[in-house]
Amino acid sequence: MTTAPPAALTKDDVTIATRAADNFTRLYYSVYDSTTRTTDLPNFYRPSSSLTWNGKPLQGADGLRQLIEKMPPTKHEMQSFDCHPIPGTSPPSLLVTVSGTVIHGKPHLSTKPSKSIEGQPRVFSQTFMLVPDTEASTTKPGEVAKYYDSLVISTNVSVFPWNVNINAVTPCTRNAFYYIASSA
Template sequence: MSNPQRPWPSAAIDAASHGAIAFTTIYYEAYDEPTRRSIEIPMFYLPSAKVVWNGNTVGADAGSITSFLDAMPLSRHDLQTLDCHPLKPLPTAASTAPELLLTVTGSVLHGPTVMQFGDHAPSQPSEYPRKFREVFVLRPIESAEGMQPKYAIQSANFRFIG
């Protein structure tokens, strides 16, 4: 008879929720800021990360991610849902913080209209935001006693939907 898997303690669920909120806030703010994007976003990824953007693999090394981001137009993400689940902790990890499975949905606007505010009415299909879904596996890389763990991206998969 196998042992049923024990549920996560409430502290792990709370840590996952807080970690997910902190991560997405920092990540998408940096992504949408052109002066920060290609400098800060590559630091979010582990060297062994798997990165897929709309079915296209992007190298996880800083140079590949920077080149990819530099080729992207301006963006403005509007997050609508955030779902996070703790995964099994790494057996070799110094901390007990779990890996996180994070799913984000929302809309993103790309292009020069990102900089327009007010009552600008879109005149072309490319000026409308597109729905997206992004799934991350986050690995704890640093954790101090009583502090929120610091996470890095082990896997990222972005896809336009609809």
């Protein structure tokens, strides 16, 4: 049995995927750092999504909600991301790797060294497998696909500082890819 190779991706596919990944990551981390993250962040996941947080498996939106409820406030600064569209679906699934720094808890304002890791910047790396929602309506002009984070391969933290500019989310967010899970 032979299978046909997936259709080659075009330059436009890569450009649109990169723009979608940029918009997704900006929105994801602005929600993650918000005071409403416990209710809003799980909307990025399907109930069947699998997550791994520092080697611990979690299941779907409810698993993430339970984890987030136990965590201190965060402040992420995304320093880079890499996006690879995966051929085989139209639109393609996206493999997105993000790195940057995160502060858990309130930042230390004192210039004196602290032994506590809370409030200290740490390096993080997070990988998303964004899968298009094939049942999503695309009736709105410019709406191409709704994406869910199907799998977070890993989230690791170590040491550095950063800042999210929520206003930096471009107006094309909704037009590039409609990628957030609806709450319904």
